[in-house]
Amino acid sequence: MKKLISLVIMLVLRVRYRITVNGLKELKSRTQDNRPVLFLPNHQALIDPVIVMSLLYNTFTPRPLADEKQAGHPLAKYLMDMVNAIFIPDLNVSSRDVKEQVFAGIEEVVASLKRGENVLMYPAGRISRGHLEVIGANSGAVSVIHGVPEVRVVLLRIRGLWGSRFSRARGLPSLLGDVGKLLFRVLANGLLFMPRxxxxxxxxxxxxxxxxxxxxxxxxxxxxxxxxxxxxxTEIPPYW
Structure with missing residues (x-):
């Protein structure tokens, strides 16, 4: 069932995105290395975790580190539970409880890797506010790597999503807030003719x-x- 959902998501993504991937086949070929993998992508837009998980899930089944605020929608919550996501609170809220929950999330990432599971986390901790990725003084990825020195670190560089409706280039984005409008555009473009x-x-x-x-x-x-x-x-027109 999980593989079927992953396939459906990948097909839906192909309607709007023309995705070119370099290095995935080489990574899959290293089957002799059984160490856990920590995937570290940049974070251009809210949609890129969906794209990355669709590429990695069937082979590596990574546990994504997810913002619990983004899992408020029932569909998002279902998908996050399906992939066994590790939730952390909104990093923009400053309080002792929030910091403790963030530390607990990082500890769960370390524990998951030590159990031999793979993990997907974003070193910046949020989507980019500009066209450059700024990690600054964030220490989550550093803490994880120091906690699991035997981990394999795999980097993902994502380009092409800055300027999309899911990036901050067009204001504060929402992943599921415009589902109806997006479905209308897909149908209006005859499904196969939507600009990608x-x-x-x-x-x-x-x-x-x-x-x-x-x-x-x-x-x-x-x-x-x-x-x-x-x-x-870069803005891509919504209609052909």
């Missing part, structure tokens, strides 16, 4: 990742990787 947004994803397991580095070194490495050939603000 090109999306490029590079998947790399770097040999030179600074596993033993401090927060500053590790975050700078990630920012340099994500911001190679940065996106422009």
């Amino acid at each position: 947004r090109p999306v490029y994803i590079d998947i790399i397991e770097p040999d030179d990742f600074p596993l033993g580095g401090d927060k500053k070194i590790m975050n700078r490495y990630l920012e340099d990787f994500y911001n190679t050939d940065p996106d422009r603000n």
